[in-house]
Amino acid sequence: xxxxxxxxxxxAQKHNNPAARALLYLMAKKKTNLSVSVDVTRKKDFLAIIxxxxxxxxxxKTHIDILEDYxxxxxxxxxxxxxxxxxxxxxxxxxxxxGNTVALQYSSGVYKIASWAHITNAHAVPGPSIIAGLxxxxxxxxxxxxxxxxxxxxxxxxxxxxxxxxxxxxxxRRDFVVGFIAQxxxxxxxxRDTDSVGDEDxxxxxxxxxxxxxxxxxxxxxxxxxxxxxDCGCDVIIVGRGIIGTGRDIDVGEVQRQAQRYQVAGxxxxxxxxxx
Ligand code: 5BU
Numbered sequence: 001x002x003x004x005x006x007x008x009x010x011x012a013q014k015h016n017n018p019a020a021r022a023l024l025y026l027m028a029k030k031k032t033n034l035s036v037s038v039d040v041t042r043k044k045d046f047l048a049i050i051x052x053x054x055x056x057x058x059x060x061k062t063h064i065d066i067l068e069d070y071x072x073x074x075x076x077x078x079x080x081x082x083x084x085x086x087x088x089x090x091x092x093x094x095x096x097x098x099g100n101t102v103a104l105q106y107s108s109g110v111y112k113i114a115s116w117a118h119i120t121n122a123h124a125v126p127g128p129s130i131i132a133g134l135x136x137x138x139x140x141x142x143x144x145x146x147x148x149x150x151x152x153x154x155x156x157x158x159x160x161x162x163x164x165x166x167x168x169x170x171x172x173r174r175d176f177v178v179g180f181i182a183q184x185x186x187x188x189x190x191x192r193d194t195d196s197v198g199d200e201d202x203x204x205x206x207x208x209x210x211x212x213x214x215x216x217x218x219x220x221x222x223x224x225x226x227x228x229x230x231d232c233g234c235d236v237i238i239v240g241r242g243i244i245g246t247g248r249d250i251d252v253g254e255v256q257r258q259a260q261r262y263q264v265a266g267x268x269x270x271x272x273x274x275x276x
Pocket of ligand 1: 037039063092148150151152153181207208209220238239240241242
């Protein structure tokens with residue numbers, strides 16, 4: 001049956017990719033399908049938020065390049081929090097170049113993303129070579145890749161045939177591609193042209209989740225955890241401003257309360273989906 005009708009625990013036991021297995025295992029153990037997107041520019045806020053939301057999340061999503069006071073010690077602190085609170089790390093890097101270039105961007109430069117991010121993501125636009133390039137670095141490190149099949153922003157071009165071709169690319173590299181950024185499940189796409197669909201288990205990670213706002217002034221669109229997880233069968237809810245707020249000053253107590261609120265909403269939506 002479709003992965004979204006099975007428990008995270010069952011899926012963890014059967015998944016072939018180590019990063020996906022670890023994520024599904026943590027989701028079941030901590031009873032959370034929440035990923036917090038820590039989109040802040042100061043190291044102090046970044047680490048304080050992660051420490052506060054750590055108990056409620058399965059995955060911390062980063063944009064490491066927006067930190068103004070980045071230094072390599074931030075990664076050590078992030079890893080210590082990841083071990084303490086038991087969450088995985090997802091760098092939302094959205095790679096989009098030829099295989100040789102993305103391999104360098106993933107392994108090297110200032111951030112050395114492959115050395116600390118269990119999961120990262122990529123656009124499908126360059127074709128299969130982008131997966132080959134990233135896999136050459138990530139597979140030996142037991143990493144997982146998420147392909148962008150859809151986006152949450154208004155007017156996104158990743159629709160229709162593009163989304164279908166992204167799914168086909170992923171199916172050809174199920175050792176490394178563990179899921180999609182998408183707004184729906186992808187199993188029904190192109191199901192006729194492959195016989196591997198039956199046992200495939202792609203995680204659907206969905207950004208654009210909010211309990212209070214419907215969108216922002218720059219085209220972001222929000223759906224509720226119930227719409228995303230129960231109705232559309234997505235696996236992980238990604239929440240940024242719904243939890244960390246929009247102001248310059250961070251209220252860590254409020255951030256923690258919101259994280260707990262989204263954890264409960266996401267988990268209830270998952271339990272409702274399984275009981276349907
Ligand atoms: P928000 O504050 O919950 O709107 O933040 C959403 C985050 O998810 C933000 O870091 C985006 O870069 C990211 N995102 C997204 O919003 N929509 C997408 O389709 C993709 C990523 Br891919």
